Amino acid sequence: MEKLKIDLKYHKFSLLIRLIVCIAAVLTVGALIAVVVYILAKGIPNINPAMFEWKYTSENASVVPALINTLIMVVVTLIIAVPIGIFSAIYLAEYAKRGNKLVKVIRLMAETLSGIPSIVFGLFGYLFFVIACKFDYSLLAGALTLAIMVLPTIMTTTEEALTSIPDSYREGSFGLGAGKLRTVFKVILPSAIPGILAGVILSVGRIVGETAxxxxxxxxxxxxxxxxxxxxRTLAVHMYVLFNEGLSMEQAYGTAVILLILVLIINLLSNLVARCLVKKNNQ
Amino acid sequence: MTAVTLGKGYFMKNVKENVMKYIFLLAACVSIVAVALICIFLFANGVPTIFEIGPLNFLLGKEWRPLSNTFGIFPMILGSIYVTAGAMIIGIPIGVLTAIFMSRFCPKKIYRFVKPAIELLAGIPSIVYGFFGLVVIVPIIQDLYGGNGKGILAASILLGIMILPTIINVTEASLNAVPESYYEGSLALGATHERSVFCVLVPAAKSGVLSAIILGVGRAIGETMALIMVAGNSPAIPDGILSNVRTLTSNIVMEMGYAAGLHRDALIATAVVLFVFILIIDFAFSIVKSKTTKNH
Structure with a gap:
């Protein structure tokens, strides 16, 4: 007891620091809880069976077409972005020589891409894919735009996964007489799958939530x-349009819940994958 | 005969290796091409418009009236800066302190819960944040201060929450990257845990904290959908913390749907201004980063 008193007297600074640091953490977690709880509370009462009818009409404001479009958008975007992202990462991690100028440029460009706001991507997609390439407003134009947007994510996570694989794997494969290509595809990529998957899941989250x-x-x-x-329209765009029209606010609230639940599932998945990754590294 | 087959096989294998090598190289160049295309298309469409309107009229013009062909984006530039500054005032202290908590004060049991929470915070779509702002933050401000509740304050609070994960993740990583010997040295000199963290570790990680802040600014200035729902969006110069505000990003989204002719071009020019802001931020980020790598 005596000791504690002395501690408090001499360590007011420490106590204060502990306090403000904890308050900050509580605020952060509190913000998340507030967002999740409020959206569920305001949204769940507004979910009704009519929202899940097969066809959209202005009365039911069904989310089903938007859900299907979101799914298509995710698949098409990944089909475009994943091979390019993985191949770039393979080049950066396995083929490029150290100190290569091109590698520096590629890294810089990937960084630039990841910093560009989604609305700028949207305008670029409009000018390039919709108008210049004459795709018109289409899922393809949207998917191509999103593919550029998520490319840096897939690229950097894959590269990290590749570089974290010990060189002994490569040496072992070369020692058995495999060529570089075979080493990459049969030895290195399979061991990097959890890392790559983490990047892909992250990208899925971005695609699902993207509006602008x-x-x-x-x-x-x-x-x-x-x-x-x-x-x-994808789910997020559906929600924005409903808000903008202001006619079916209840369905907009309901859509927010569906979006949130999707994001929760995606995050859960990525946590599972991350856990696999840790387990694997510990082995 | 065997030698020939072997030779042919070897040759084919070599071709395959080389072809794939160039395919990988080509894939790696896609991001360069993408950035180049984005620059070319935005600048080619936007810069002539800026000169058509007049750079000063465009950047410093105080009125945005598409119907009478008056395109001044000064209110929007100010709006973006105000809202970003407000988000920083809220996001930086909370974010940096939370990162310090997670890196040095957090028991493992709690960490297992806090880390996914922050990941989830990063994963929530901005339109859902906007919805949260509209149904929660705006009514609270309405009750407290009157008015319609939308404006700089609501937007700053919402954006402050949205940039938290960016700031926390980067700051935490940079704190964890400080060599443990710094901390141990400080303890050995008789400093308490708290003093060691705040007076030794945090200063040592300051360039990491700075890059976290820069990334946060980038995110805040580019945010669109959440802002539209809480900012009020009137294109006038804001005159107080509660006044309505329109940012560069919301200007584009709100009017692009029906704009035509010079109006449409002016919106693309707005995106060019935004893009230049982002490039400046990227540049600042890479300077800070190159300094960090030099230091280590």
């Missing part, structure tokens, strides 16, 4: 288009 880059590229038609050259 899609409004002027994929458009906002509330139906599933017949092919990739048709316009369609």
């Amino acid at each position: 880059a899609l409004i002027f590229t994929a458009g906002s038609v509330a139906a599933v288009p017949e092919n990739l050259l048709g316009s369609g």
Whole structure:
């Protein structure tokens, strides 16, 4: 007891620091809890079965076409971005020589890309894919825009995964007579899969939540288009449009809940993958 | 005969290796091409417009009236700066202190809960944040100060929350990268844990903290969808912390849908101004980063 008193007297500074640091952490976590709880509380009462009817009408403001479009958007974007991202990472991690000028430029460009706001991507997509390439408002134009947007994420996470693989793997493979290509595809990539997956999941989260880059590229038609050259709104765009029209606010609230739940699932997945990664590294 | 087959196989393998090498190289160049295309298309469409309107009229013009062909984005530039500054005032102290907590004060059990919470905070889409701002922050400000509740204050609070994960993650990483010997040395000199962290570790990680702040600024200035819902969006120079505000980003999204002719071009020029801001921020970031790598 005596000791504690002395501690407090001489360490007011320490106590104060502990206090403000803890307050900051509580505020951060509190902000998250507030966001999640309020959205669920305001949104869940507004979810009704009519929202899940197959076709969108202005009465039911169904989310089903938007959900399907979101799924298509995720798949198409990943089909474009994942191979390019992984191949770039392979070049950077396995092929490029140290101190290569080109590598520096590529890194700088990837960094620049990851800093560009989504609305600038959206305008670029509009000017380039929609107008210059004549794709019109279409899922394809949206997916291409998003592919550029998530490319740096996939690239950097894959590169990190590749460089964290011990050189003994490569040496072992070379020692067994495998060429560079075989080493990369049969030995290095398989061991890097959890890391790559983490990057891909992160990208899925960004694609699902993206609005600004899609409004002027994929458009906002509330139906599933017949092919990739048709316009369609994803879930986030759907929510924005509902808010903007102001006619079906209840459905907009409900859509927020669906979006949030999707993001929760995606985060859960990425945590699972991360846990696999840690386990693997510990082995 | 065997030698020939072997030779042919070897040759084919070599071709395959080389072809794939160039495919990898090509893929790596996609990001260079992408940045180049973005620059070319934005600048080619935006810069002539800026000169058509007149650079001074455009950048310093105080009125934005598309119907009478008056395009001045000064209120929006100010709006973006005010809102970003407000977000920084809220986000930096909370973010940096939370990062210090996570790096040096957090028991493992709590850390397992806080870390995913921050990841989730980063993963929530901005439109959902906007919704939260609209149904929670705006009514609170309305109750406290009257008015319609939308404006710089609401936008700053919301953006402050949104940039937290960026600031926390970068700061935490830089704190963890400080050599343990610094901390141990300070303890050995008789400093308490708290003093060691604040007077030795944090100063040693200051360039990391600075890059966290720069990244946060970049995120705040580029944010669009959340802002539209809480900022009020009137294109006038804001005159107080509660007044409505329109940022560069919201200007583009709100009017691009129906704009045509010079109006549309003026919006693209707005994006050019935004893009230049971002490039300046990137430049600052790479300077800070190159200093960090030199120091280590």
